[in-house]
Amino acid sequence: MFEPRGAYTFGHRLHEGSGTKMQFHFVDEMKMPVAIQTWEIEPGGYExxxxxxxxxxxxxxxxxxxxxxxxxxxxxxxxxxxxxxxxLAPAGIQHDLRNTGDELLRVLVVWGEAGEKNFSRFGSVGKARAARASSVL
Structure with missing residues (x-):
């Protein structure tokens, strides 16, 4: 399946915020238990x-x-x-995204129900954990 950028965009107002241009990727086709969206928020706009x-x-x-x-x-x-x-905005925690720049803000947003997962059988998980353990922020 292929979905081109901007093919199915629509305007939407989130959580009493300003207007957002949104693309809800593969809304009826994807079987993963998450929503994947691209948002575009104008300068000064907010979620x-x-x-x-x-x-x-x-x-x-x-x-x-x-x-x-x-x-x-x-x-x-x-x-x-x-x-x-x-x-990452955990479940139950207040959060808000604001465009503080002079240009369009584009964000990829993935959301779904909080729950357990186990991807440890994939080699990239161990490498990701090692990278986090050795990182100094």
Missing amino acids: GMHAHESHELALEEFYLVLAGSASMHVGDTVHELSIGDSV
Whole structure:
């Protein structure tokens, strides 16, 4: 299956935030238990502060900046983001993404229910864990 960039975009307002241009990738075709979306947020735009509480649907959200710059509040922490930076917003934690730059912010967002997974049989998992253990941030 192939889905070209921008082929199925639509406008959407998230969590009382500003308008977002969104592409919900493979919305009916993908069988993985996650949603994969590309968002475009204009300068000054924002997602809106929110949390996905466990009594509703306990969702985790992963954000990866593809273009532009942003500020992301996750709980009491603020992260300044640029291309290639990523943030994980755990279920139940307040968070908000804001375009703080002068250009369009493009982010890849993957979200789904929090739960357990085990990818340890793949060699890249061990290497990823080793890289994290030896990294000094």
